[in-house]
Amino acid sequence: MDPSKPLIIQSDLSILLETHHPEFEMLQGKLARFADLVKSPEHLHTYRITPLSLWNAAAAGMALEDMTSCLQQHAKFGVPPAVLTLIRKYTKRYGILRMLHVGNELFLVSDDTVVFKEISAYDSLSKYLSDTRGERAIAISPSHRGILKQELTKLGYPVEDLAAYRSGEFLDIPWRDDDTTDEPFQLREYQKQAVDAFGRVDHGGSGVLVLPCGAGKTVIGIAAMAKASCATLILTSNVTSVKQWKREILSKTGLTSDQVGEYSGTSKDIKPITIATYQILTHRAKKEDEFSHLRLFSEREWGLIIYDEVHLLPAPVFRATADIQATRRLGLTATLIREDGLESDVFSLVGPKKYDMAWKQLETMGWLAKVTCQEVRVPLSLQDRDMYSASEARHQFRIAGENVAKLEVIDYLLRQHPDEPTLIIGQYIDQLEQISAHTGAPMICGNVPHEHREELYELFKKGLLPLLIVSKVANFAVDLPDAAIAIQVSGSYGSRQEEAQRLGRILRPKRNGDNTAVFYSLVSSDTKEQDFAMKRQLFLVEQGYQYEITSWQQEV
DNA sequence: GACAACGAAA
DNA sequence: AGGCCTTCGTTGTC
Numbered sequence: 001m002d003p004s005k006p007l008i009i010q011s012d013l014s015i016l017l018e019t020h021h022p023e024f025e026m027l028q029g030k031l032a033r034f035a036d037l038v039k040s041p042e043h044l045h046t047y048r049i050t051p052l053s054l055w056n057a058a059a060a061g062m063a064l065e066d067m068t069s070c071l072q073q074h075a076k077f078g079v080p081p082a083v084l085t086l087i088r089k090y091t092k093r094y095g096i097l098r099m100l101h102v103g104n105e106l107f108l109v110s111d112d113t114v115v116f117k118e119i120s121a122y123d124s125l126s127k128y129l130s131d132t133r134g135e136r137a138i139a140i141s142p143s144h145r146g147i148l149k150q151e152l153t154k155l156g157y158p159v160e161d162l163a164a165y166r167s168g169e170f171l172d173i174p175w176r177d178d179d180t181t182d183e184p185f186q187l188r189e190y191q192k193q194a195v196d197a198f199g200r201v202d203h204g205g206s207g208v209l210v211l212p213c214g215a216g217k218t219v220i221g222i223a224a225m226a227k228a229s230c231a232t233l234i235l236t237s238n239v240t241s242v243k244q245w246k247r248e249i250l251s252k253t254g255l256t257s258d259q260v261g262e263y264s265g266t267s268k269d270i271k272p273i274t275i276a277t278y279q280i281l282t283h284r285a286k287k288e289d290e291f292s293h294l295r296l297f298s299e300r301e302w303g304l305i306i307y308d309e310v311h312l313l314p315a316p317v318f319r320a321t322a323d324i325q326a327t328r329r330l331g332l333t334a335t336l337i338r339e340d341g342l343e344s345d346v347f348s349l350v351g352p353k354k355y356d357m358a359w360k361q362l363e364t365m366g367w368l369a370k371v372t373c374q375e376v377r378v379p380l381s382l383q384d385r386d387m388y389s390a391s392e393a394r395h396q397f398r399i400a401g402e403n404v405a406k407l408e409v410i411d412y413l414l415r416q417h418p419d420e421p422t423l424i425i426g427q428y429i430d431q432l433e434q435i436s437a438h439t440g441a442p443m444i445c446g447n448v449p450h451e452h453r454e455e456l457y458e459l460f461k462k463g464l465l466p467l468l469i470v471s472k473v474a475n476f477a478v479d480l481p482d483a484a485i486a487i488q489v490s491g492s493y494g495s496r497q498e499e500a501q502r503l504g505r506i507l508r509p510k511r512n513g514d515n516t517a518v519f520y521s522l523v524s525s526d527t528k529e530q531d532f533a534m535k536r537q538l539f540l541v542e543q544g545y546q547y548e549i550t551s552w553q554q555e556v
Numbered sequence: 557g558a559c560a561a562c563g564a565a566a
Numbered sequence: 567a568g569g570c571c572t573t574c575g576t577t578g579t580c
Contacts, residue, residue, distance in 0.1 A: 264573085279574075283574055398569085427569070473572095475571080476571070493568085
């Protein structure tokens with residue numbers, strides 16, 4: 001026992017980390033690789049180790065000894081033997097079952113005959129596992145490759161999929177020789193590592209790369225495409241992003257515009273490289289209709305499918321993905337967290353985590369700005385306080401979010417940063433209109449035409465407009481210019497992704513000197529909003545951002 | 557055939 | 567639990 005150590009390991013696989021300990025930051029970085037942060041009050045953070053967090057860590061190349069020794073070296077009261085046993089057991093599970101081809105046949109194999117017996121005992125699996133070939137192999141129908149992995153993962157038996165892929169239609173994708181500059185395009189070191197981690201054939205050909213906003217995920221996707229040299233289907237979250245992929249592909253590779261198609265509401269171009277939105281794949285005119293656009297998956301001999309923002313992948317696309325397991329798949333995301341809990345389907349159907357890069361590490365290397373986070377607690381104004389206590393529970397969150405006392409905090413913060421490009425981001429149109437009227441700055445929400453948006457973006461970029469107020473459009477607008485200050489005035493309940501996305505708006509490296517940016521989150525004190533704010537921050541705290549909490553005192 | 561306006565879906 | 571944004575596909579207009 002050593003009380004000076006910062007970790008307490010509990011037998012339910014939760015870990016407590018003291019935040020004021022000198023080794024806090026180092027351990028935060030390590031734990032994030034194989035455990036999930038579940039609570040982050042000021043003095044003591046709680047992590048939880050789950051089977052899935054261990055499998056993803058193992059798939060990304062983290063050794064069992066790295067995890068256990070990290071715990072053993074820093075545990076105040078030692079590591080309960082039962083915990084070590086469980087970690088070992090779960091981690092080793094990944095790799096016990098493997099899927100592979102022998103000749104043209106697909107097999108589920110294992111050296112562990114006990115595990116084999118265990119899974120055979122499940123009634124729900126028996127229909128996939130009838131064709132046994134001795135004690136260590138079961139022949140699998142190719143059409144069950146996805147559903148079987150999905151089911152086994154849910155039952156606690158992840159499958160390492162080393163089976164072959166179809167090569168798909170060949171397509172030469174050369175990097176463009178750039179005539180206009182002397183500098184040929186170069187992947188950054190970590191981008192190369194990510195592409196290599198994905199491409200390692202001995203580890204299976206599909207998986208997910210986890211990198212922060214602004215790390216260049218598109219470029220990594222293009223590099224993976226170029227390496228695979230095949231017809232590629234790219235799925236992404238919205239039309240702006242479709243256009244962005246197309247632009248990047250045309251500028252970075254030797255492909256011409258007649259080889260790159262957009263599949264969306266307006267055009268249904270299926271080309272060797274085709275870019276589509278998740279929305280069109282899951283579009284139906286009526287609820288009882290079928291998802292007719294899912295046919296896109298088999299309209300061509302795709303050799304690679306890229307799932308951009310894989311944390312947004314909708315359920316019907318999972319189902320379609322289960323059916324195309326012989327096609328290589330690459331998932332790209334800033335976070336494996338889904339607000340709907342379908343993380344295990346990403347793992348089994350798109351693929352395990354192959355590579356991750358911590359946000360703070362990119363910051364240290366200078367690829368991201370140094371962001372300070374501040375939560376400003378604002379007491380409810382008198383009128384809002386009455387309304388808050390008199391309202392039904394389901395209205396209270398909004399009242400707290402729209403607290404008018406936030407206006408004077410905004411004034412104060414704007415005075416603190418007079419010369420820096422600033423975004424105010426919020427959830428409620430009414431509130432944002434009020435702020436717009438109060439500050440005189442323009443607001444962009446859903447019904448502002450794109451043409452007008454672009455004008456405002458342009459002015460903001462040139463520095464002619466110092467302040468821009470944006471609604472939830474900020475969650476989607478790929479082309480929203482970068483700022484140095486972000487003030488979040490309200491948000492959607494406990495969305496960790498939204499918080500990360502908004503912080504992402506100020507991450508791009510700053511040209512002026514110290515490369516710093518500030519993210520403010522305005523929260524009504526002693527309300528529901530305060531509880532949700534903590535939940536929202538979890539992902540960023542896991543990534544090493546510390547929220548400094550200040551209480552707003554009314555100015556006299 | 558282009559494009560604005562609208563309702564439905566998620 | 568609720569609010570907002572986006573996108574699709576259809577209809578109406580020239």
